[in-house]
Amino acid sequence: MRMRFLGSTSEAGACPTLYETDRGTIVIQGLQVTDPEALADLRDVLDGETAVEVPRELITEIARQVLPDTRRPRP
Template sequence: MKLRFLGTNSQVGDCPTLYATDRDTYLVQGWKIFANDVLTQLTLSEGETAVEVPTELFEHLEKDGLPSGGLKRLEDPLMVLTPGGTYVVQGRAVTDHEALAQMSIPDYESVVEVSKAAITALLEEPRGADLQRRAQPAL
């Protein structure tokens, strides 16, 4: 899998990062999720995981020719807005050694692969309560 760096919102190279691939997908590198209250709200299929990233990370989609202005929808189960104002992004866990070798991934981060079509759908105008998809705060 060939990667094209789209961007990060960090000065250090090992923080949440967005890549485009040669497979019409995006790789989202983000923080591993350990909060049970968030994990219990996700339905992860075998081979899937989720990462947490700052919302600003998706501004880098503009470098791949997608419209600027950020995400306009949240779609279950792909993306959830946390009470802390970050996104939880769900996708296939990246295990491709060639792809992983092109990244600097600390132990507290992981990488998910999401289809370009799924991300593009999130850029469409919201319909109804799409933006209401939020992680519930812990009680």
């Protein structure tokens, strides 16, 4: 799998960061959620899965850049 950098809200180039893969998926780099109460809220976590935390503004900014603008009328 190969990944392409999409964006980050980190000044130092560390996490949180989003990547697009050549498989059509998104990879999220962020701080691992370790709070027991927060982890208890997760559903159906499979072996090998974890939860990471990223700022909402990172997701919305990347969505604006990557997704088509659906507000414009199509020709």
